[in-house]
Amino acid sequence: MLDTFEILTTSGVVLWSRTYVPVGANIINSLIRDVFIEERIIPQQEDAGYHPTYRKEGYTLKWTQAKDLGLIFVAVYQSLVHLTWIDKLLDNVRALFTGLYGEQLNSNRSNSSTLDTQKFNPYFDRQIQDLEGTSDESLNVKLTPPSSSGNDSAEESAPTLPVLQKPQRPLYDTSADSTPVPTPDTSRPTTPAPSHLLTGKAKPGAKLSRRDRKKAAGFGSAPASSGDEASVKRKGKSSTKKNRTWGEFGAEEEDPSVVLDYSQADLKGDAPEAEALEEIKQETWGRKTGKGQFVLKDLDEEMDAIIAEQNAKKESSAPSSGLVGSSLGAIGGLFRNVVGGKTLTKEDLAKSLRGMEDHLLKKNVAREAAVRLCESVERDLTGLKTSSFTTVESTIRTSMEKALTKILTPTSSLDLLREIQTVNASGRPYVLSIVGVNGVGKSTNLSKIAFFLLQNHHRVLIAAADTFRSGAVEQLGVHVRNLKELSHREGGEVDIFQKGYGKDAANIAADAVQYAAKNNFNVVLIDTAGRRHNDQRLMSSLEKFAKLAKPDKILMVGEALVGTDSVAQARNFNASFGPGRGLDGFVISKCDTVGDMVGTLVSMVHATGIPVVFLGTGQHYADLRGLNVGTVTRLLMS
Amino acid sequence: MAWHDEDSWLTAAFAPKLSTIAITLLLVMLLPIALHQFIYRVQTPTALPTFLLIGPSGSGKTAFLTLAERRAAAQTHTSTAPLSIEALLPDGYVPNSAHYRSPGDPAYERARRLLLLDTPGHGKLRHFATAQLVNPTHVRGIIFVVDAASVADEAGLDETAEYLHDMLLALQKRYTGAKTSKGPKEIPVLIAANKLDLFTALPPHLVKISLEKAISEVRKSRAKGVKDSGVAMGGEEDAVDEENEWLGEGGEGAFEFRQMEEVGTSVAVQGGNVLGGEGSDVKSWWEWVAEQL
Ligand SMILES: Nc1nc2c(ncn2[C@@H]2O[C@H](COP(=O)(O)OP(=O)(O)OP(=O)(O)O)[C@@H](O)[C@H]2O)c(=O)[nH]1
Ligand SMILES: [Mg+2]
Numbered sequence: 001m002l003d004t005f006e007i008l009t010t011s012g013v014v015l016w017s018r019t020y021v022p023v024g025a026n027i028i029n030s031l032i033r034d035v036f037i038e039e040r041i042i043p044q045q046e047d048a049g050y051h052p053t054y055r056k057e058g059y060t061l062k063w064t065q066a067k068d069l070g071l072i073f074v075a076v077y078q079s080l081v082h083l084t085w086i087d088k089l090l091d092n093v094r095a096l097f098t099g100l101y102g103e104q105l106n107s108n109r110s111n112s113s114t115l116d117t118q119k120f121n122p123y124f125d126r127q128i129q130d131l132e133g134t135s136d137e138s139l140n141v142k143l144t145p146p147s148s149s150g151n152d153s154a155e156e157s158a159p160t161l162p163v164l165q166k167p168q169r170p171l172y173d174t175s176a177d178s179t180p181v182p183t184p185d186t187s188r189p190t191t192p193a194p195s196h197l198l199t200g201k202a203k204p205g206a207k208l209s210r211r212d213r214k215k216a217a218g219f220g221s222a223p224a225s226s227g228d229e230a231s232v233k234r235k236g237k238s239s240t241k242k243n244r245t246w247g248e249f250g251a252e253e254e255d256p257s258v259v260l261d262y263s264q265a266d267l268k269g270d271a272p273e274a275e276a277l278e279e280i281k282q283e284t285w286g287r288k289t290g291k292g293q294f295v296l297k298d299l300d301e302e303m304d305a306i307i308a309e310q311n312a313k314k315e316s317s318a319p320s321s322g323l324v325g326s327s328l329g330a331i332g333g334l335f336r337n338v339v340g341g342k343t344l345t346k347e348d349l350a351k352s353l354r355g356m357e358d359h360l361l362k363k364n365v366a367r368e369a370a371v372r373l374c375e376s377v378e379r380d381l382t383g384l385k386t387s388s389f390t391t392v393e394s395t396i397r398t399s400m401e402k403a404l405t406k407i408l409t410p411t412s413s414l415d416l417l418r419e420i421q422t423v424n425a426s427g428r429p430y431v432l433s434i435v436g437v438n439g440v441g442k443s444t445n446l447s448k449i450a451f452f453l454l455q456n457h458h459r460v461l462i463a464a465a466d467t468f469r470s471g472a473v474e475q476l477g478v479h480v481r482n483l484k485e486l487s488h489r490e491g492g493e494v495d496i497f498q499k500g501y502g503k504d505a506a507n508i509a510a511d512a513v514q515y516a517a518k519n520n521f522n523v524v525l526i527d528t529a530g531r532r533h534n535d536q537r538l539m540s541s542l543e544k545f546a547k548l549a550k551p552d553k554i555l556m557v558g559e560a561l562v563g564t565d566s567v568a569q570a571r572n573f574n575a576s577f578g579p580g581r582g583l584d585g586f587v588i589s590k591c592d593t594v595g596d597m598v599g600t601l602v603s604m605v606h607a608t609g610i611p612v613v614f615l616g617t618g619q620h621y622a623d624l625r626g627l628n629v630g631t632v633t634r635l636l637m638s
Numbered sequence: 639m640a641w642h643d644e645d646s647w648l649t650a651a652f653a654p655k656l657s658t659i660a661i662t663l664l665l666v667m668l669l670p671i672a673l674h675q676f677i678y679r680v681q682t683p684t685a686l687p688t689f690l691l692i693g694p695s696g697s698g699k700t701a702f703l704t705l706a707e708r709r710a711a712a713q714t715h716t717s718t719a720p721l722s723i724e725a726l727l728p729d730g731y732v733p734n735s736a737h738y739r740s741p742g743d744p745a746y747e748r749a750r751r752l753l754l755l756d757t758p759g760h761g762k763l764r765h766f767a768t769a770q771l772v773n774p775t776h777v778r779g780i781i782f783v784v785d786a787a788s789v790a791d792e793a794g795l796d797e798t799a800e801y802l803h804d805m806l807l808a809l810q811k812r813y814t815g816a817k818t819s820k821g822p823k824e825i826p827v828l829i830a831a832n833k834l835d836l837f838t839a840l841p842p843h844l845v846k847i848s849l850e851k852a853i854s855e856v857r858k859s860r861a862k863g864v865k866d867s868g869v870a871m872g873g874e875e876d877a878v879d880e881e882n883e884w885l886g887e888g889g890e891g892a893f894e895f896r897q898m899e900e901v902g903t904s905v906a907v908q909g910g911n912v913l914g915g916e917g918s919d920v921k922s923w924w925e926w927v928a929e930q931l
Contacts, residue, residue, distance in 0.1 A: 006713075006715075008715055009721070010719040011718070011719045011720065011721030012700040012715050012717030012718070013700060013721070014712060014714060014715065017713060025713070028715050029696075029716045033716055036718050037760050037763060038762065111724040112723055113704060113721055114707060114708055406762050409762045409765075410761065411761045411762060413761075413797070415800075415856075415859055416863070417863060418856075418859050421855075421859075422792070452864055455862070456862045614864065624864050626863065626864045626865065626866050628866045
């Protein structure tokens, strides 16, 4: 069953919500963070009415958006229950809400966040009833229309539908085993937990329930008919809703009156509260009583009209057919393209986006990353109206700039010096290690980092854990000698830790850390052997390395020159340290040699979601820089 | 017909004719009304004083904004887009500029109106806020919302201090980089220590002290940190001047918010809570806002 449904704006204000079971705010917050902001989880495309899902802490979230209004519709339910009608609900609620409040939202968008959505409650309730009804009826032997919104509210003291609670006469109890695990059978859309229903039933009156239970037993456990939702959906609402009954095999019987009468008689003879119950039932569902019927029918019709209208609008925004229509449309489209005020569709964006993709590829962005960025822009823009006097192209440009800024900006700040301080405060040396493929400048950049740390008066131990390539240890020795000379003036102290060639790198690293702790070094920098990211054997040794050396930070050096390969490099290295450990950042070397073709940065961040910590910008020890997102974005867009 | 003729319009205008009197009367009565209409139409909608809401994610900016707008905080989630709303200074607070006016006076009522601009606090979305700081035309003040419970632990404190440091540095650069000798309009900052209803929350004076301490650290490590790639990558020429990157007074001493006054930014720290068991308490914030109006 649905736990919570929320309609919120992109600016974070909840406009309307319905809570059946309270769900922590952090659940939806992490959806926003992971999917909309950090884009760590790329939702599958919305196709054929299926909305993307997101899972968190046992909850499943499904959502949809109304881009032009800046609205997000989120449904939250327990992952254990299997609800098939959520997609439909999201669609309908979106159509209804935008239909009812779209204009209001558009007009008072400036300087107001309020919207009186009280009126929306009955619409939503009806939607729930209809959808849940159709799916439930397909498997329940029920005389009254089911409404598990009622179930829920009874069960969880969130009495949003006090009226609807009463006609609940659930029949699940015959199968009163307690686990609410849904059957894999997709034809059983809702499988409400029996235990829930038992508690829920206690409210309307124990007597009634007992009798009900007996009746239920009489019917036997409901044979789950193949619930083809779509076929039962909304059809013949007025008659089937209330008066539907089920034949032996769970088939629908057409004659409405018979069973109704039966149940009525039965109820009336029972208790006065049953009578009240019947009355409420009549009012809620009644097609016979004057007033209630009128209101409800009205709501239904209105709802259908709104949904139909919204759907029609969507369709009409698709290119119109016909010779005259199309050419006129084309001219109008061109005009609006220049002047603005055009609602963007995928087709409008496609051409310009392809241009944008080519542009990014020219900037050395890996194809995969370029495609993802373009998709992100497409997601951002489809359904949006261009503002006046802006072309599609410039709209895409702005959106792409935003996307690039977003992808490159680290989520939290990267202050190496403070991290070192914190770690040292806990009484152990800070361990940083560097990995990467051959020849990208691992040792050079390690020395640059060492130089930077020496300038800040740290005592640095450099561990030569490249025991593989001949000459590697000597090369590092030269660096250390240079650094020693330089650091004399600066005031730091540096030394090398080496055990020659052929030994196991992980052990050397671990020894180095121990040595550092004993000899009062507060930072250990570990150089590792370069390895091809697709070299299984060498890559697998990294896991042991991470386990033994326990680096506080693992940086990967990548060349700015590398092209498409960057994505695979970043991915493989990120995955090579075993579960629970990944890279912490990138050092992009040789940035001075590529001019404005700085696409590698984007590719690597795209592949892993890990930030760029340093840029190598030259031959000198001092040529180490932090990332300036603004500059890189500008270079990429130029 | 010359102007000095008997029946020229000039003569008529000075003659004691009924029509002349009527026209004059009408003019006298309508002109002020028209003028009033014109002036107020032109002036009011654009120039509302704006208060920026800045702060790390989850500190309660959007919650405060909804509280200001509807007198009751709405449910909120992480923001991904900025939001501006028009709010009214609640009853009982007197805008500084309208001290000598009486409530009910239209000018008084007008002085109570203000805009609140909420910005997303997520690390990746702070460019919305920084863009506002570059060109704060109508910004009358900045409300930096802090979750007083989260600054009790190191990680939360560091994040908050870094954001605050960057914001104050932007304000300082704007002040020192101004071309005119007069210097730009001052923008005061309120550090709103929110969520005081939680028992883990630090009291406002401790929030102030720990933020000052943390900013000193940030300032120090920023100065030592690697330089920005801007220049090396062939970006703009605005070479990062070491001097300009140091927040507050030079010298190695500790940072204090007082130091910001020299660069046209007064910083106040006030506690409050937008939500909470006994309702909201944001009186001191409104007092601060009233002071700036
Ligand atoms: N206990 C308590 N909770 C609060 C208070 N103010 C806000 N909150 C809660 O803090 C959470 C975050 O508040 P928001 O206003 O959405 O945070 P924000 O600053 O807008 O965050 P971003 O939009 O991500 O930048 C919400 O769940 C609020 O209910 C308060 O005074 N006390
Ligand atoms: Mg917010």
